[in-house]
Amino acid sequence: MTAPIETKIDAFSALPIFPTVVWATQLKPEISERINGTFTTLIEQARRNRTDLRAEGKWQTDQRLHTLPELDEFSDVVLGLCRHVLKADKIRYQDICITGCWANVGFQGSKHRPHAHPNNYISGVYYVTAPAGGNTINFFDPRPQAGVVVPPSDSPAPANSQKMTMEIRPGSLIMFPAWLYHSVDDNRSRGERISVAFNVMFKPFVSEMSAPNWRGNLQVTPD
Numbered sequence: 001m002t003a004p005i006e007t008k009i010d011a012f013s014a015l016p017i018f019p020t021v022v023w024a025t026q027l028k029p030e031i032s033e034r035i036n037g038t039f040t041t042l043i044e045q046a047r048r049n050r051t052d053l054r055a056e057g058k059w060q061t062d063q064r065l066h067t068l069p070e071l072d073e074f075s076d077v078v079l080g081l082c083r084h085v086l087k088a089d090k091i092r093y094q095d096i097c098i099t100g101c102w103a104n105v106g107f108q109g110s111k112h113r114p115h116a117h118p119n120n121y122i123s124g125v126y127y128v129t130a131p132a133g134g135n136t137i138n139f140f141d142p143r144p145q146a147g148v149v150v151p152p153s154d155s156p157a158p159a160n161s162q163k164m165t166m167e168i169r170p171g172s173l174i175m176f177p178a179w180l181y182h183s184v185d186d187n188r189s190r191g192e193r194i195s196v197a198f199n200v201m202f203k204p205f206v207s208e209m210s211a212p213n214w215r216g217n218l219q220v221t222p223d
């Protein structure tokens with residue numbers, strides 16, 4: 001009989017090189033209640049002015065919600081979380097800013113096809129409401145070649161799936177690399193799903209970060 005492999009080795013390491021990380025957090029109830037109240041009020045006010053809009057499909061607000069003073073607390077949370085991620089990832093940068101922030105109101109049957117958020121570094125979504133049946137978001141494996149051989153698995157796990165579905169609830173805040181494709185399934189509830197999407201980018205980018213991150217040993221240009 002063959003001896004167990006553990007008897008033949010001293011160490012066995014699994015190195016998650018080139019990882020694709022999705023960051024998930026839940027705001028404290030007292031914070032999310034305040035922020036949700038602000039978003040709800042803004043949407044209700046805008047909705048009152050648009051009697052031509054029907055409560056079907058999906059509504060999207062304009063993309064400058066981060067410029068509203070009443071949403072400063074939300075913007076601070078977003079930027080604080082992004083700085084936390086960048087520090088953990090050991091990224092060197094001068095500053096970051098929110099480049100776009102908008103709310104989505106999704107009625108029964110609404111969905112969002114797979115897409116990414118170009119020209120940003122981190123994207124994310126925050127949930128004001130997330131009715132049962134409309135409380136998930138999907139992320140897709142960015143390595144298309146990983147789908148060439150897909151053996152059966154006993155249960156879905158990051159190492160064996162081309163698509164990962166996350167459950168969310170009101171107050172959930174999810175962040176991910178802006179290039180990561182994601183989608184939202186049909187809202188199968190009768191309730192409205194209100195989410196707030198945002199993009200974050202380095203500021204300044206070209207002047208501080210685009211130059212080569214190395215030095216030559218033969219200087220031609222003046223300092």
Ligand SMILES: [Fe+2]
Pocket residue numbers: 115116117182197
């Ligand atoms: Fe998105």
